[in-house]
Amino acid sequence: MLELATDALTVALTAAGLVFFLAGTVGLIRFPDTFSRLHALTKADNLGLGFIVLGLALQAESWHAVFKLGLIWALALVAAGTAAQLVARTALRADEGGRPTRQAEGRE
Amino acid sequence: MSGTVFDIVLCALILGAALAAVSGRDPFAAVVFFVVYGVFIATAWLRLDAVNVALAEAAIGAGLTGVLLLGAVGRLARLRETAPPARAAGPRLLAALAAGGTTLLLGWVFLTLPEPAGLHAEVGANLAAAGSENAVTAVLLNFRAWDTLLESIVLLAALIGIWALSPDAAWGGRPGMTQRTRAGGVLAQFGRVLPPIGLMVGVYLVWAGTKQPGGAFQGGTVLAAVALLAMMAGRIAPPRVSAPGLRLALILGPAVFLAVGLAALAAGRFLWLPPEHAYALILGIEAALTVSIAATLALMVIGPPQEAP
Amino acid sequence: MTGWFLAAATLLLLTLAGALWRVWTGPGRADRMMAAQLVGTGGVAVVLLLAAATDWAMIDVALVLALLAAFAAVAFVKAETPEGRGDPEDDDA
Numbered sequence: 293m294l295e296l297a298t299d300a301l302t303v304a305l306t307a308a309g310l311v312f313f314l315a316g317t318v319g320l321i322r323f324p325d326t327f328s329r330l331h332a333l334t335k336a337d338n339l340g341l342g343f344i345v346l347g348l349a350l351q352a353e354s355w356h357a358v359f360k361l362g363l364i365w366a367l368a369l370v371a372a373g374t375a376a377q378l379v380a381r382t383a384l385r386a387d388e389g390g391r392p393t394r395q396a397e398g399r400e
Numbered sequence: 401m402s403g404t405v406f407d408i409v410l411c412a413l414i415l416g417a418a419l420a421a422v423s424g425r426d427p428f429a430a431v432v433f434f435v436v437y438g439v440f441i442a443t444a445w446l447r448l449d450a451v452n453v454a455l456a457e458a459a460i461g462a463g464l465t466g467v468l469l470l471g472a473v474g475r476l477a478r479l480r481e482t483a484p485p486a487r488a489a490g491p492r493l494l495a496a497l498a499a500g501g502t503t504l505l506l507g508w509v510f511l512t513l514p515e516p517a518g519l520h521a522e523v524g525a526n527l528a529a530a531g532s533e534n535a536v537t538a539v540l541l542n543f544r545a546w547d548t549l550l551e552s553i554v555l556l557a558a559l560i561g562i563w564a565l566s567p568d569a570a571w572g573g574r575p576g577m578t579q580r581t582r583a584g585g586v587l588a589q590f591g592r593v594l595p596p597i598g599l600m601v602g603v604y605l606v607w608a609g610t611k612q613p614g615g616a617f618q619g620g621t622v623l624a625a626v627a628l629l630a631m632m633a634g635r636i637a638p639p640r641v642s643a644p645g646l647r648l649a650l651i652l653g654p655a656v657f658l659a660v661g662l663a664a665l666a667a668g669r670f671l672w673l674p675p676e677h678a679y680a681l682i683l684g685i686e687a688a689l690t691v692s693i694a695a696t697l698a699l700m701v702i703g704p705p706q707e708a709p
Numbered sequence: 710m711t712g713w714f715l716a717a718a719t720l721l722l723l724t725l726a727g728a729l730w731r732v733w734t735g736p737g738r739a740d741r742m743m744a745a746q747l748v749g750t751g752g753v754a755v756v757l758l759l760a761a762a763t764d765w766a767m768i769d770v771a772l773v774l775a776l777l778a779a780f781a782a783v784a785f786v787k788a789e790t791p792e793g794r795g796d797p798e799d800d801d802a
Contacts, residue, residue, distance in 0.1 A: 299710060306717050306758070310724075313751060317727035320747060326739050329731075333743055337750045344717075344754045348761045351710065360768050364757070367597065367775040368750055374590040375746050375782035381797040382786045383739035402715040409722045413729065420733055432732050432741045435781050439752035439774065446759050446767050458773040462749065466781035474788025579787070581796040587783065588796075594776070601776055605769065612766050618773075625777055632787055634796075 298350050305347030312340030326383050334376040338369050407447055414440045427476065431469040438462060451613035452536040455605065459618055463625030467632075468701045531678025532610045540615065541682045545671040549661065552654045552689055555696050559650070563641060566704035572642040576702035581634035591633020598626030606690045610679065616653075616686040620693030627698045638698075641705055646695065653692030657685050714762035718755050725751045742785050749778045 319332025345365045352358045417440060421433035438461020445454035523535050523543070530538035540548045563575075581588045602623035609615030630636045639646045660681055661671040673681050728751070731744035753771045760767035786797045 302710070303713055306713070309754065310717055310720055313721055313724050313754065316747060317724040320731050320744060321727050326737050326743075329740060330743055333747050337747060341750055341754050344757060348757055351761055353765050357765055357768060360772060361757070363597075364753060364768075364771050364775045367772075368753055368778055370590070370593060371775065371778035371782075372746065372750060374586055375779040376743070377586045378786040378797055379739050379742050379746075379782055382789045383737060385797060386737065386739070386789070402712050402719065406715050406719045406722070409719055413722060413726060416726070416729060420729070424733075428738055429732065429735065429741055432745045432781075433729075436729065436732060436745050436748045439748055442770060442774070443752065443755055443759070446756065446763075446770060449764075451764070451767055451770065454767070454770045455773060458770050459777065462774055462777040463780050467784040470781060470784040470788050582798040585796060585798040587786070587798065590779065590783070598776055601772060605773075608769070613769060622773060622776065625780060629780060629783065632783055 302347040302350045305343050305350075309340045309343030309347065312336045312343060316340065327380060330376055330380050330383075334372045338365075338372050341365060341368050403447075410440060410444055410447065414444060428473050431466075431473050434469065435461065435466045438465065452534075452615065452618070455613055455618040456621065459621035459625065463621060464628075464697060464701055467625070467628055471701075529675035529678065531673060531675065531680075531682045534609055534611055534613065534615070536613070537609050537615050537682065537686075541685060542673050542678060545657075545661070545673075548689075549654065549657050549671070552657060552692065555693065556650060556654060559696050559700050562700055563704050566641075566706065570705040570707055572640060573705040573707055574640050575638050575699055575705045576631070577706065578637070579632055579634045587633050588635070591630050591635045595626050595630045595635070598622060598629070602626065602690075602694070606686055609686060610682060616689035617693060620690040621697060623690065623694035624697035624701070627694065628701055631698075631702070638702055641699075649691050649695040650699075651692065653685075653689035656688035660685060711762045714758045718758040718762070721751055721755050721758070725755075738785070738789070742782055746778070746782060749774065749781075753778070 313336070316333045316336030319336060320329050323329045323332050342365055345361045349358045349361050352361065414437065417433050417437040421430045421437060424430045424433065438457060442454045442457040442461060445451070445457055519539075520535075523539060526543070527533070527535060527538055530542045532538040532541065566575075581591070602619045604619075605614040605622060606616055606619035607614075609619065627636075631638055660673075664670060664672040664674075667674070725748050728744040728747040731747075732741045735741050753774050756767060756771040756774060760771065790797060
């Protein structure tokens with residue numbers, strides 16, 4: 293009984309993850325410009341990966357594997373955040389043919 | 401059943417990415433397709449149950465070739481500003497013929513060879529005496545140690561070849577370019593957060609390599625990638641090519657490997673590992689090889705010294 | 710469960726085909742690079758699903774892919790700066 297419930301939860305969570313990945317891809321294809329596409333992709337995908345990690349953690353064979361799953365998600369989050377920020381700045385510079393304005397750059 | 405569907409979709413993606421990489425006119429798009437292709441290929445190795453190879457492909461493809469090729473595209477673009485490229489049809493045709501011929505040859509060999517029985521049975525029977533529960537590590541460091549020893553020396557020779565391209569005035573200096581980053585910026589922070597985790601993952605892969613997939617090459621590649629990141633983020637500068645410590649790190653792996661082999665020769669046979677000490681010896685060789693592989697791969701990607709010391 | 714994991718991994722691969730289309734059409738370099746980033750994250754998820762379906766030892770491949778996921782993007786922004794060694798955050802200073 294408990295196993296059945298865990299399995300059902302895993303299927304539900306991984307399916308939710310798939311939906312977010314699909315949303316990210318649709319955004320990547322449909323959104324009109326570079327910056328909205330960046331926005332679609334880095335958020336949706338990491339949520340998708342998070343759901344899949346959660347779903348799989350319920351099936352993991354050991355705590356060791358659960359720890360690795362968590363580390364993988366954390367690393368993917370850091371990587372996506374960094375990549376999005378850096379690529380967006382590069383695109384901004386390419387767009388404006390040189391230096392971005394202070395305002396557009398949005399420094400804290 | 402669903403495994404077959406997965407494999408068909410994966411093969412289609414691999415072929416699509418590969419064709420796009422070789423047929424596109426924009427070198428940048430070609431490199432991005434090649435990076436993507438690496439992710440699919442790593443997945444394909446998993447489907448073939450070759451987790452060791454998948455690990456190596458993931459580390460090389462995602463960590464090193466992407467950095468190397470994207471750097472090359474940027475450099476090419478800067479070079480073209482001064483000298484437009486010559487468009488000669490001859491060499492391109494020759495390259496296409498050579499690649500096409502190799503593909504046909506490989507296809508012919510694949511289709512005509514008899515189904516091999518494989519060496520699973522022999523490796524399995526001798527695994528107990530090999531000092532490693534990971535069959536791939538046992539083969540690489542014990543049964544076919546010759547290959548691995550020579551490969552580690554080939555890697556070193558390749559680096560010497562790259563260094564030979566440095567201008568006389570720059571010899572002895574730091575390889576590559578001095579990197580700049582904004583202090584406290586996103587890139588600098590990333591270069592601060594990731595290396596400790598990467599160090600842990602790299603060492604873990606070497607350590608785990610005696611029992612499960614992993615090993616010196618996979619761990620060393622991860623360490624090389626992490627060192628490159630720390631350099632690109634301006635956290636560390638590459639050591640001078642004349643630094644004694646660097647030279648030591650480069651030859652440590654092949655030297656330890658050779659020393660173990662020669663000690664075995666004194667006991668009877670070159671590169672023979674006595675079963676009772678095999679585990680410790682393999683771990684020692686792997687550790688030394690990791691240091692050398694990491695240093696060699698990172699320096700190969702950085703390239704020769706370019707600025708006067 | 711194995712059947713579901715493989716089916717989910719197949720569906721994920723199909724969404725990655727959409728990212729390949731974006732790498733092909735661009736138009737900007739940033740678009741292509743971000744599509745590759747999507748394939749990286751998606752690839753991590755595919756490997757995790759395969760690990761759950763077949764062998765948990767495969768999880769280390771996902772770990773390596775996730776660790777190195779941003780490397781191509783970092784190399785890209787470096788190469789795009791004027792001398793190939795700057796920082797997109799700093800070149801205007």
